[in-house]
Amino acid sequence: MTINRRAFLGTSAALTAALATPMIARAQATPRVVVVGGGSGGATAARYIARDSAGAIDVTLIEPQRVYHTCYFGNLYLGGFVAYDDLGHGYQGLAANYGINVVHDWAVGVDRDAKTVTLASGASVPYDRLVLSPGIDFVDGSVQGWSVSAQGRMPHAYKGGTQVELLKAQIAAMPQGGTFAMIAPPNPYRCPPGPYERISMVAHHLRENNPTAKILLVDPKESFSKQGLFEDGWNRHYSGMITRIGPDMGGAVVEVDPTAMTVTIDGVVEKVDVCNVIPGQRAGQIAFAAGITDGNWAPVSAYDMTSKIDSNITVLGDAAAQGAMPKSGFSANSQAKVAANAIVAALTGSRAFPARYSNTCWSLLDTDDGIKVGATYEASAEGIVSIDSFVSQVGETADVRAATYRESLDWYEAITSDMFV
Template identity: 70%
Template sequence: MTLNRRSFIGAGVGVAAALGAPMVMGQGTPRVVVVGGGAGGATAARYIAKGAQGAIDVTLVEPTRTYYTCFFSNLYIGGFREYDSLGHSYAKLASDYGINVVHDWAVGVDRDARTVSLASGGQLPYDRLILSPGIDFVDGSVPGWDLSAQDTMPHAYKGGTQAALLKAQIEAMPEGGTFAMIAPPNPYRCPPGPYERISMVAHLLKQKNPTAKIIVADPKEKFSKMALFQEGWGKHYDGMVDWIGPEFGGGNVEVNPAAMTVSIDGEEMKVDACNVIPGMKAGRICEQAGLTDGNWAAVDGRTMQSRLDENVHVLGDASSQGDMPKSGFSANSQAKVAAMAVRSALTGSKMFPAKFSNTCWSLIATEDGVKVGATYEATPEKIAKVDGFISQTGEDAELRARTYEESLGWYSGITQDMFG
């Protein structure tokens, strides 16, 4: 499956035909509030506003004025992108699509009154609500670590300055120092993400600190693209990366940020930089709205509607929907299905069967790109995988270079699809 910017925008979701001229039903302009301006929320807001042509009032609530993508932040850490290249403005969503962009925190949802409360004290009424808040972290999932330690042992797993902080700490490591990663348990955002990060940290250290060591403590017996990453680490960073799975204590970890130590199965070691990626759950607003099982929000994949409230749709990382991984590509794909469903409910436009796709690219070393992906369809029970593909070990350099170039085209395409 080869994607470029143009082909990506319409790839695999089967909803573009539903976004024709609206047929307004009833009195007044229906109101949609979208919480979260990432790959799910920004895309949903844009597709609803673009297709409705003024027939739906769309408000997007997002606290940041410049959105920094979490996807591709690993390439910044590895030195393949500039930090500013990850930042994107909401200006076109407001100027070109008439979306009311509100830079504030959504702090509560009254599902009976159909209102969203803002940190500033205001309230936004809605006829349909779309929640796409991304992830928050599970308290206590890594003993010794909480959010108060994120400046000492960064997670760097939300878009923004954490990635810059982590890179600075890696670059400041002493010669021959030790970098540690505490990998997350399933399920979590971007399954290959921690291991692409290890590759990018190794690439950075190979240039600046070639005798440094990397320790990965992992509670999982296997991970996405495991054979591909391990092949790449052996080829490009021989002897630098030490992956410790649960058999050898990778799931029995404790950290001490003040002392900069990591204990793996009772054995304590001093580290010079440490990336703690905790267990994850749906962004807090989903829990505040009473839509989660304590971790994730269950949805009907045919419309991305909450299983607990038909007037609320939950997208992307926050949703529990079936077989799709939690990724930016998935959130973007789900957003188009939700946009179609919202427009159909509020204006009577035509619904088509929901179809989804996802691809996750990873960079292992210079022009050594790999990918995994699949197509999906919605059933009454879940979003179900139809077929898939994955890069193979032993591929030639030319194919790997093309895969990397493909990922660059995807990034250009998805950010344009999100922000216009």
């Protein structure tokens, strides 16, 4: 399956044409939708609801950051393939082109009875429908010795933004022959191939700038996404540089000391120069404040992404427990379009269409050596289920791998346009 910018945006255009039905006149006040989180799920949902309702719905987007830096392609920044500024996107287009009220503040509370969102500033924002797309937060204690207060010395770099800049600076400052360590997260977590693409991109940087350096990958999981493809790429491009310690060798029994810069693996202490700790993950805090989680994630209906606890709340992307889709930017964008269609239909009387979802996750191994995995999905009573899938194969030609990488660049341009333009 090939994804390019025209095909990606063509899906959106088809949905737009299908939704171009007359709106039912409403005697009551304009309905209000509040979207919390301006990433791949939230920004897409806000844009599609505002656009497809043609002004019949008042849309407010609450996002603390004035410039959103994508988590995806952050690894390519570490590898030197894109600039940091290439990852940043503003919200001016959503306000100017679609009349969305963009509020740069933290959402800190939800009163489901009063249907209001409380902001850190003290303001209260009313809603008829609430969309939560808060991404991830970290599970306290999932890596012994590490907490968010230690992220300055041992960055997670798994939410985009300045943490990725910090990690890159630390890698660049490594002594010749030094050691980079990563503590990989347990399942489930954001972007299943993400930690392993990061290993590839760090290895690319080190091979070019610090060729005697070593990489230590400490992993609590038996296996990981695209494992055969990654290990084949590491053998071809970075032979002898990367050592993976899985659970059979102590990868599930790990402790870090950010002050001493050590990693203890099954009782053995390793001194390292840089340590990227990617902890266990859960839904963003606002989902807990709203009282719609199962203790880790927010269960939703596969048919429209509405919360199973409160049907007036929709949850998108990484925070949602929805079934078989991975937690990725592509997934969040796909879910947002389904949810926007359902919300516009519910609030205006326009037509709702059956839920269809898709996802592709690209990863870069080395220059022009791209790989991918993806699937299409449909809704069921048990959750979102895969109906077709594809994955790159070991031994593909250089032309195929280069085309896969170019495809990922086209997708990045397409999805960020779909979110912000």
